[in-house]
Structures are given as structure tokens and as C-alpha cells.
Amino acid sequence: MDEAVERRASRRGIWGWMFFDWAQQPFHTLIITFVFAPYFAASVASDAARGQELWGYATGIGGLLIALSSPVLGAIADATGPRKPWILFFSVLGVVGCFMLWQAVPGMENIGPVLFFVALAVFGMEFAAVFNNAMMPDLVPRSELGRLSGSAWGLGYVGGLITLICVLGLMSASPETGRTLLGLEPIFGLDPATHEGDRASGPFTAIWYIVFALPMFLFTPDVVRRASASGAVRRGLAQLGRTLKSLPSQRSYFSFLISSMFYRDALNALYTFGGIYAAGVLGWSIIQIGIFGILANITGAVGAWFGGRIDQRFGPRFVVACCAVLLTVSCLLVISTTKTEILFMTVAASGEGSRLPDIMFYFAGGVIGAAGGAIQASSRTLLVDQVERERVTEAFGLYALSGKATTFIGPLAIAVATGFFASEAFGLSAQDAQRLGVTPIIVLFALGLVLLPWVKSRHQGAAAATES
Template sequence: MAAPSHGKRIWGWMMYDWATQPYHTLVITFIFGPYFAEQVIAMLTADGMSSDVAKAQAQSIWGYGLALAGLTIALLAPILGAVADSTGRRMPWIRVFSALYVVGAFGLWSAAPADFPVVTVLLVFGIGMIGLEFTTIFTNAMLPDLGTREEIGRISGNGWAWGYVGGFISLIIMLVAFAENETGVTLIGIAPLFGLDAAAREGTRFVGPFVALWFVLSMVPFFLWVREPRNGHGGHGAGFGQGLRDLGATLRSLPARRSLFAYLGSSMFYRDALNGMYTFGGIYALGALEWSVVDIGVFGILGIVTGTIFAYFGGIADARFGPKSVIAVCIVLLMGVAGFILTITRESVLFIAVAQDSALPDIAFYVAGGVIGACGGAIQSASRTMMVRQANPERMTEAFGLYALSGKATSFLAPALIGVASDITGSQRLGITPLIGLFLIGLILLAWVHPEGEEV
């Protein structure tokens, strides 16, 4: 069989973003995350807890669950990356963690509202998230093989944009055909398809099997068209030991590699803050603005549209101005929108009182969501190409393992800080204030990052 063309290799690689974006969009952010909070709030208020405290507690529980999954990823990511580089294999790891992704996503069906199984739900969610993050390490490491140093920014941006298109389509399907609101109908006023029981929230819970099936079908082009270069290393046993030794040497060298070290630190904080905005945006709207899951889904559509557009144009800006400039501008804008969100309540916008039935808070939050989506698309694409510039080409998977570590070493921090702040203040609004500080730290550390990496 003839080897796939270069164009097919790029398209196959971009299909990974298409395949996995629904986990971010539907599970973490706009459908399942708010549904989880909704069920926990109902459970806690039924036990006598006040509504405001229950909302903060639900946000806290979700945050602690994310933190535990993130800590697991942080501990294992660089080890797996180093081993993959030493064995010269990436595809076997992608297959293994793809299976975890599918099992974890499908398991979300278990989140029935009757006797809501909080621990079980957080466990299967964590399994899916681990599968997602670990497959991302190995697919990201393939990016440098797809084009020249000048081309990979555009390829990365196109990949993110294509992923957002997949997220958009999957969200539309869920909102139109499955996810039910409080009256038991979808966005277009029909009962969930396939006879799913709205009273048991089967339409919303179907997000798990839907995301799993989407992934399985969408990864077919990836496995058909993507090829990995072999580096000639021997068997897995020898590679494992060598991988750990190489990782140790890399970690010891980081303080002397100022640009790489600073970038890993910077991305550690700004990506954690961005993930916090994505993860808790829907939950915040659910509690502070009393939105339904369907309302949050519409909010998600807006964010995805702006994310798609600006991931594409962010790739163009990356190619012209470099990824560092794109990252810096996005951080500043995200800090501003985080501060803006703090002023949005049902009764006020920018600390100015509005009528109880005013649509202005909703409009303001939609605007904030559009900006978050735009900056998120551009900054994540630019971050991926910046890592390529900072990394040793011979240790690319290990580098993206460290990149995952930098994204997850403190991934427990934003959810944990939000959880603690929500617990202490009893307020969802004040609970998200730590995000501004995390963005600021990331911006400060970015000053020590050389735009072209160490080899200049």
C-alpha cells in the first residue's frame, strides 16, 4: 500500500483535534460539567443546605475532582513522553490511551439523577480526561514532522480551528437532539431522540456515549494516514530505562535552559487559568445567572465560533509575528475579561445595578464568552508552536510530556483555589478571583522566554 501523501498526513493529524474537542466542549465545559453541578446542588439543597452555599459547594467538588485527575496527569506525563522518545514509538501509546478515553467518556452515562453517584462520576470522568491528555502528548509531538519551522504555526492554528469546528457541530447536535432543559425538551422544543427519558435526564447523560462514538469514528483517518518516524531504538524494556535516565538528565538541565524553563513555568500558570475559565464558566452561569444547560450550550456555541475564527487567524499571526506575541496579547485580554466577569451578577454589570428582569447581564456574559473563545483558540495554538521552538528536536515527545506537566503540575491549583475561595467566601463570583493572579504570573514569566528558543 502506498504511503499517505503529505496532505493526508496533515489532515489525519488535524482529525485528532476534531475527535477530542467534544470532550472539552461537551463534557468539561458546556453540557456535562453544568449538569454535574446541577445534580450536586439539588442533592445538597434536598439535605437542607442553603442554595448559595450548595452552589459554591458544587463548584468546589467539581474543582477537587479536576484537581485529582490533573495531578495524576502531571506525575505521569513526562515519564511517558521520555519513554516514548527512547523506544521510538508513539502510536501504541495513542491506541492505549484512546481506549481509556472511550471507556471514561462512555461511563458518564452512569450519572443518573436518582441517588446521583458523585464518586463514580468523578472516577469515570477522570479516566476519560487522562486518556484525552495522554493521547494529546503524543499527537502534539508529531507536529514538527508535518512542516518546516515557518509552517507549523499555521498547521497548528488550522488544527485548533478544525477541532473547534468539530466541537461546534457536536454541540449543535447535542443541543438540538438530546440535551433537555428543565421542561424536558431540547433547544428546538422536542423530546430527546431515540426515546431517551427526559425525566431521568438520559438526553443530557447521552453526552458520554455520544462523545465516545464521535471519537472512535473521527480517529479512523488519523490511524489510516498518520505515520510516525522510527528513531531506531530497540525494544520497550531497554527504552523504558533509558527514557527515565534521559528524563532525569532533562529535568536537571532545566534551570540552565532559561528560555525553556521560563516558558514551561509561564504556560503552567496561564494555561491553568484558561482551563479554569473554560471549566467553571458554565458552572458560574448556572449559579450566578441561573442559566439552564441549554442556555449554557448556546453560550458555548458563541465561544466556539469565535474560537474557530481566531484559532485560524491566530495561526496566521503566529507565522507573521511569532507565537510569543500572540500569547502575550491573549493573556492581557483574558485578564481583562476575567475581571469583567467578576462584575456580572443577576443584579448588576460593571457594579452598576440593573433591573431584575434585565437581559444586560446575559448579554455581558455572552460577550465575555466570545472573548474567552477567541483568545483561547489563538493562545492554545500558539502555545503548541512555541513549545516546538523551545524543545530539543530529538526529544520532542519528552518535551510535550513536560509541556503536559507544565499544564497539569498546577492544574489542581486553579480548581483547588477556586474550590477553597468558593468555600471560604460562600460566593461563586469571588470564587473565581484566583484566575486573574494566575494569568498575571504567566505573563511575568513570559518575559524571560526567547521567541526562538535556546538554539539562537
Template sequence: MAHVSLKKRVWGWFFFDWAQQPYATLGLTFIFGPYFAGVAAGTFIDAGMDENLAKTEAQSLWSGAQAIAGLFIALSAPFVGAWADATGRKLPWFYTFTAVSVICAAFLWYLMPDGSGLMFTLVAFWVGFIAAEMAFNLNNAILPTLGDPEEVGRLSGGATAFGYWGGVVSLFIMLLLFAEGDTGKTLIGLDPLFGLDAETREGTRFVGPFIALWFAVFMVPFFLWVREDVDRAVVRPRFGEVLSSLATSIKGVAKRRSYASFLIGSMFYRDAMAALYSFGGIYAVLVLDWSITFLGVFGIIAAISAAIVSWLGGMADMRFGPKPVITWCILILIVVCLVTVGMSREQLWGVPFAAGSWLPDAIFMVCGAVIGGAGGVLYSASRSMMVRHCTAENAAEAFGLFALTGRATAFLAPALITLFTDVFRSNQLGFLPVILLFLLGLGLLSMVHSNGDRAAWSEDTSEF
């Protein structure tokens, strides 16, 4: 097998973020998620439900599916990571998860404006999302092999920024050439490309096949340039052996104060961050009555902000370390949540807007840019902090535990949003639990060592 340079390996690793990002940008947040919410709400209204109740039911349906998906990831990711570490092989998992994600994304085409295919595409989206996230967890485990600890923050931030640029480009293409607005035209006044029928929302529905094609094509550099350790013999462990090793690792976490505090703290703040990403677009549609096209512009602004700020965050991580970067991001996102909870089309925390005012739109645009930027940096710095608590040899298992804690309560934010939305009959007040989760994460972060477990490793590496 031909030698692959470190530079190509790094770029191959970067391309995973580029390839996968549209599943989140186009699918979860800015195109399919809001389209699904609008179709679901319309379907419930047609069935005789009150409009406000229909909107909350649509949000609850989406959040319920997200909770189930998060729980599945939480339970399976650590085992997959432990198995990959034990066998020394990750690429077969990448091929499998990529294939599942591509197939499921293509199925999103079948959500019709009249509600046909509603439950089928809901299941397809979240199954594909699970597969994409499982591959993403394994991709994170490659990071420790790409540079020394001081470079990890820069590489993590660079990959995150590169991925967000992929989100920006893909969103531009969808808005300019495919997704039709209320007029049946794209953002630049064109009919959807390839003769797609605007009447049946084929331009917007094309988001599924587009995500599938993007993922398949841009995973090629990853598969060409990312290599396994060819000197390591393939081991086929027994199921019980992997479970036993994983159980030992989980028990060992409790003895490592910084590691345990980081895993549990990040569990809360990443859950809150995921909720913001998942429900931001739905909030804009259901509370501010934004169109898909206007929401797409919002997405472009947020994604560009995320790409730029993620790169800057990587530089800050390399200079100051990940802990202060994470702390500032959480504080900023709490402020954004306070704005979101207190705002509607008519007022902000009791201060009324003039009739027809553009202020709520402008404020939420700014919030979107902040969410995109701070959220990108938050995950990038968390990935960097995780590297400070693991070694290259156990990275897949460690990042599996990272996924476990990130998803162990992944059902919590959607479930609490569902509960608060139903109890208060308010999409805005449904976001109150997100603030609490950020605060819990911030409190636990105070017990995390800024340099992770490196000091412990230098004293006795045998434990780790």
C-alpha cells in the first residue's frame, strides 16, 4: 500500500467534517427539520387540531424522535469504540455507517407537502443521523494520531471550521438552485433546477438526495488518505471480552476526577447545544413565521460565523488551552438562550416591538450567528479537551464514552423541551431547560484540570 503523508492524512480527516456537515446543516437545522415541522403542523391542523396545539405537537414529534436517537447512540457508541480499539480496525465501520447515512438521507425525498411519508421520513432521518454520528465519534478518535497535544486544538478547530464551510457551500447551493420559497422560486428567483416541481415542494425535498450525494462524494478523500495501522494484526475479540474491557474502563473513570467531571459536565452542555441546533430552525418557523428561504439566509449567516469563529477558537485553544475557551462559549450561549426564551414576534421580555417591526428578525439573526460561532468552538474545544484525557491506543473507546456521556442525557433536553412546551403551551418557554443544562455543565467544568490527565500520565501511565 502506498505511503500517505501526514499532511494528506490530516486533510483526509478534515474532509470527514466537510462530508458530514450537511446532514446537520441542511437536514437537522435549516432545510429538512423546519420543512418537516411545517408539514407536520399542517397535517395536524388538517386533522382538526388547533393551530397553536398543532405547532407544539409538531415540535414534540421531532423532539421525541431525537430523544430516542440520542439514547440509541449513547448505548451503542462506547461498545463500537471499544470494539474498534480491540480489533485495531475502524475503516469497516466508516464504510458501513456512511452507506446507511447515504441511503437514509436519500429517503427524505418522500416527505410530501400533504403529510404523506411523514413517519417514514422521520424514522429515515434519525436512523441516518445515528449512523452519521457513530462515524463522527470514530473520526474523533483519529485526532490524537495527527499531531502532538499542543497542535490538537488547532487541528480540531481547523476541521470544525472546514466542516462549517462545507455547510455554507451546501446551503448556498440548496438555496440558490433548489429550495423554493413561498413564490415557488429559489433565493435568486429561479425555478428549482432539473425541472423540479415547486408545487409539490420537490426543490425543498431534494435536500435528501443532495445530502446523500454530498456525503458519498466527499468521503472519497477520507477513504483514500486515512489509513489504519498496517503493522497491527487484526484481532477478533469475543463479545464478552469487549464488554468486560468497556466495563473496566467505565469503572476507572470514577477514579479520575478531572476526566469524570469533564465527561459529566460536557454531557449537560453538549445536550443543551444539540437542542439549540436542532430546534433553532423550528423555533424560527413556529415562533417568528420565517419561510424556508429566509431561514436559509439565517443558516448561511450562522454557518459563516461558525466557520470563522471555529478557526479563531482553534487558535485560542492552542494558546490558552480548551478550558477557558469552553467556559466563555457556555456563558455566551446562556445569554442567547435568555433572549430566545423572552422573545416573540411582538415583544422581547415585555418590551413591545412596533407592528411589523424587523427587530425580532434581526435579533434572532444575531443569535443565530452567535449560536453557530460559539457552538462550533464549544465542540472543537471539547474534542481537544477529550484528547487530553485519553491516549491514541484507547481513543476510540474514550471517544465512545465521550459519545455516551454526550448522548446519555441526549433524550433529556428534547424530553424537557417537550414537557415544558406542552405544559406552558409556549414554544419560547419550552427552551427554559436548555439554560439549566448549560449551568450544570459550567459548574462541573470548574473541577476539570486545564491540562487534563497529562500530569497523571507522567507519574504512572500504566493506569491509562
């Protein structure tokens, strides 16, 4: 009981830590997904295909650098103690990268600097999250970690949603009409002809991050320095070497890293290809896909918050398993839905309009958002259960490695499957080939589920200790 009291931060400190998710989520919402990335591919690069290729290289290089260095830096951080200096350093890199995206003017000849700053932003923002996540187990007793993680993740979704509405409704305007999504002229005199509203998403993300990350730096307690920085690299690398050597014998920890690798790859592929699938199979417009994204953000916030409460009651492994099942079922709903079919059953003749397939797809998107938010939040809690508190930063580094090093699996499997079913040997239409092409996502979720029984959680023991 005394240990639980010692590990509880002040209310202000806990909220400061939670607001980091609120501060960082707009980077993923505005830069990586909905605003800057589509603008870059469509207007900055020479053509959309080339833009998609270059964007993949920039974000991939940033992710690769994280994968290669996060376990090492995590181990070094654990050897010294405090995480805030690391968060500050990488935050500066991420903020500079986001600010400089304003320079990405349409049709620019030399886009090398833009690609550099994209990679820098990914590297800085993602790494700051690794060290911020590692602060979590020192804020509340183990029995409350699930609720804390879920609430913070849900708060992040709300932040992403608000910033998306701000940018699309007040800043980003169509060059043809000069109006935003809300039918308004862009604020601050942003020029639609040169896509200043889209480019402003970079500085806006940076300013939002600076403002809302401050409470964490000011109020959230950090761990005390465990050792001198001198020799920290040697000690950190030695500890990492011991961890990697013993990892296969740590069945629960090793199984979790592999399991989460599969279901996170599946979830990322589902997010990436959901809009592409909706456009190709259902013929959705950009506005419909945008509504789909907003819906997924709303249900993601609710799902993460509610999942945190279930996590506290039944443990993180239960939440992860249930969400993986829900995501698998949602994938089945998606591939069984076309303009004329639901669950492979015809609901409208070819050429006749029916809203039921659209409604079903929106429903599936809502479930994907809710389950995706909950599974990511509870994964943080489940990871904390696998290691001692003194090694948690290293663990989040390995978690980042397992996620970043294999992000190609989902997209590559979908590409291969789509090409396979689109071959003349099957004689399928392009839509049917696209439907069957996303089936590897179901396989990845299933692989993640198969490994979960070997993953242990300290939830029951923590709950019993708290009650006593």
C-alpha cells in the first residue's frame, strides 16, 4: 500500500502527462494522415504517384532511424534516470521539422529540404512519445495504469479531431472556390492559390505541441537521476545486450512484442487502406472519406476512454484480445460490403442506389476507430507489465523497434494479395480483387491473437494488493 502512495503523482502532474497525447496527436492527424501528406503528394511533387513514393521514403527513413536507435537510447535513459531531457531534445527536433513544412510551396523544384524536415519531424515526434510513455508507470499505482493510458489516448483523439476541424474549417481552402470546408474565407489572409492553409498545418501543429506539452514539463514529476551520465552509454548498451540475449527465454515479454507487432501492423494497414478501399469499391468522394475519418476519431476517443475503464477492471490483455476480435470482424464486414452487397448478400441491383452499404461501412469504421483506440492504449499498459520499472524506457524502445521495423508487412501483403487476385488466372473484376486483397489484415490480427495466451499481466495481482 505504501508503494502505491509513493508512486502517485499529483493531480496536476497526471493531467500534465495526459496532455502530451493531446499535444502530439495533431502531428499524426494533420501532417501524416489528413492534410499535409495529401497536399504534398498532389501539389508539391511532380505527380501524385511520385509524391506518394517520396513521402514513403521520408517517413520510412524517419521510422527506420527510430527502429534502429530507440532500444539503445531507451537503455541509456534507464541507466541515467530522467526522461524529460530526452523528451525536450526530441521535441525540439520535431517542432523544427513541423515549422519548416511551411516552405513546401506547390510545384517547387528542389523538394529535398522538405523531405528532410518531414523525416526530422517523424523522428523527433515519435521519439518524444517513446520517452513520455516510459513516464507512465511512475505516476499512478499499477491498478490504475489502464484507466490512465486509456484516458490519455482518448484525450489525444479529441485533440486531433479539434485541430482537424480548425484546419479544414478555418485555414485550408479550395483554390477553385477560395472557401474552406465550412464555406468561410481562410483566416489570417491565407492564400488558397498557393495552398497556404495546407502548408500552415505544419506551423500550427508545432505551436499546438509547444503550448500543450508545457504542462508535462512543468508539472509531471520525473524520476531521479540514478547514475552519472559518465559511462551511461556503456551501461545502457550492456543492459540492452543482456535483454536481447535473454528475450527469447522471457516468454511473456517476447510473445507480447511479437503479438503486438502483428496486430499493430494490421491496424496501421487498416488505417492506411481504409480510404483507398472506400474510394475504389464504394466509389466514395473525398468528403465522404473525410467524414469517415472524423467518425473514426470520435469513436477512437470514446473507445480509448471506455477501454481504459475495462482495462482497469479486467486487465489490458482482455482489452487487447477483445479489440483484436472486433477489428477482425470489422475487416470481414468491410470486405463483404460493396455498392450492392452487405455480408456478401445483395441489397440492391447493379446501377440502383442503396444507402445500406455506405451505412454499414460507416458502422465498420466506427468500430475500427473505437477498437483501434482501445487496443493501442491498453498495449501501453500491457507492455509495462512485462518489465521492471527500471527498464521501462528500454521496453518502449523495443516496442517502437518491433512496430517500426515491420511496418512494411501489412502494406506489402495487401499489395501482393491484390496483384495475385487481379491476375487473369482468377478472372475477377478490379473491385473483387481489391476486396480480397485486404484479407491479409485478417491473417495478421489472427497471428496477434494466437500469441496472446502466452502474455501475462500483473493486473490481478495489482488489483488484489490495492484492495488489501
